[in-house]
Amino acid sequence: MEERQALMSFAALSQExxxxxxxxxxxxxxxxxxxxxxxxxADVSPSNxxxxxxxxxxxxxxxxxxxxxxxxYTANYDGLGALVRFLMEDCCAGHPEIxxxxxxxxx
Amino acid sequence: MEERQALMSFAALSQExxxxxxxxxxxxxxxxxxxxxxxxxADVSPSNxxxxxxxxxxxxxxxxxxxxxxxxYTANYDGLGALVRFLMEDCCAGHPEIxxxxxxxxx
DNA sequence: TCAACATTTCAAGGATTGTAGAAATATGGA
DNA sequence: TCCATATTTCTACAATCCTTGAAATGTTGA
Numbered sequence: 158m159e160e161r162q163a164l165m166s167f168a169a170l171s172q173e174x175x176x177x178x179x180x181x182x183x184x185x186x187x188x189x190x191x192x193x194x195x196x197x198x199a200d201v202s203p204s205n206x207x208x209x210x211x212x213x214x215x216x217x218x219x220x221x222x223x224x225x226x227x228x229x230y231t232a233n234y235d236g237l238g239a240l241v242r243f244l245m246e247d248c249c250a251g252h253p254e255i256x257x258x259x260x261x262x263x264x
Numbered sequence: 265m266e267e268r269q270a271l272m273s274f275a276a277l278s279q280e281x282x283x284x285x286x287x288x289x290x291x292x293x294x295x296x297x298x299x300x301x302x303x304x305x306a307d308v309s310p311s312n313x314x315x316x317x318x319x320x321x322x323x324x325x326x327x328x329x330x331x332x333x334x335x336x337y338t339a340n341y342d343g344l345g346a347l348v349r350f351l352m353e354d355c356c357a358g359h360p361e362i363x364x365x366x367x368x369x370x371x
Numbered sequence: 372t373c374a375a376c377a378t379t380t381c382a383a384g385g386a387t388t389g390t391a392g393a394a395a396t397a398t399g400g401a
Numbered sequence: 402t403c404c405a406t407a408t409t410t411c412t413a414c415a416a417t418c419c420t421t422g423a424a425a426t427g428t429t430g431a
Binding site for chain 4: 298299300303310311313314315318332333334335
Binding site for chain 1: 267270271272274275277278279280283287290291293339341344345347348351352354356357359361362363364
């Protein structure tokens with residue numbers, strides 16, 4: 158992952174509404190959610206959710222596809238995975254003790 | 265890790281100079297680097313580096329300690345580890361396939 | 372084609388963040 | 402104590418980001 162992309166991803170996740178949206182979409186799974194449903198569940202206006210969804214897409218953390226009248230958003234698992242990897246490989250460079258406690262908790 | 269802390273950590277890492285600083289300090293290891301050395305290596309003014317270092321400390325990603333005239337900054341491994349864990353546990357919630365490719369690359 | 376719906380785009384204003392340089396603080400040695 | 406060094410704090414300004422509401426776009430069904 159390029160640094161430019163990582164910076165955008167971190168910026169995208171540093172905003173409360175957007176962090177909530179990402180979590181919702183990850184939980185929603187491959188079916189995703191329509192923009193309107195996201196707006197309702199996140200309790201923000203349609204134009205505001207649109208602004209944040211665009212930001213998240215620019216950052217490569219979510220994807221969109223039109224389906225009838227709705228636009229469906231889904232979590233971009235590759236993008237999220239790449240960000241986790243970036244943090245581990247680039248930031249913990251040469252110091253596996255940073256990431257070790259993070260990974261062992263998973264199994 | 266609390267959400268508030270995670271938001272601050274993401275914001276801290278979303279700025280180019282700060283991301284560089286964190287990487288430098290991780291590579292520097294437990295000995296850390298004096299503020300002046302960080303400023304020089306990152307090619308920013310003393311007052312600017314001070315601003316960014318404060319931000320990174322507020323986010324819990326680095327620590328400081330005075331040593332004679334210098335103030336030595338070190339990477340906060342616990343803070344970085346907690347952020348990795350947050351991304352994995354909270355964002356990949358219930359979808360291990362997101363994090364799996366990130367973790368298997370490590371061994 | 373037209374009306375209703377779902378969503379985005381636009382423009383404006385407010386809030387937050389980043390930068391620069393000058394002044395202040397803390398430390399150690401002469 | 403006084404000076405030089407290392408760093409932070411302050412102030413002001415520029416840049417970026419977020420929110421809001423109105424207008425525009427695209428889609429479907431009557």
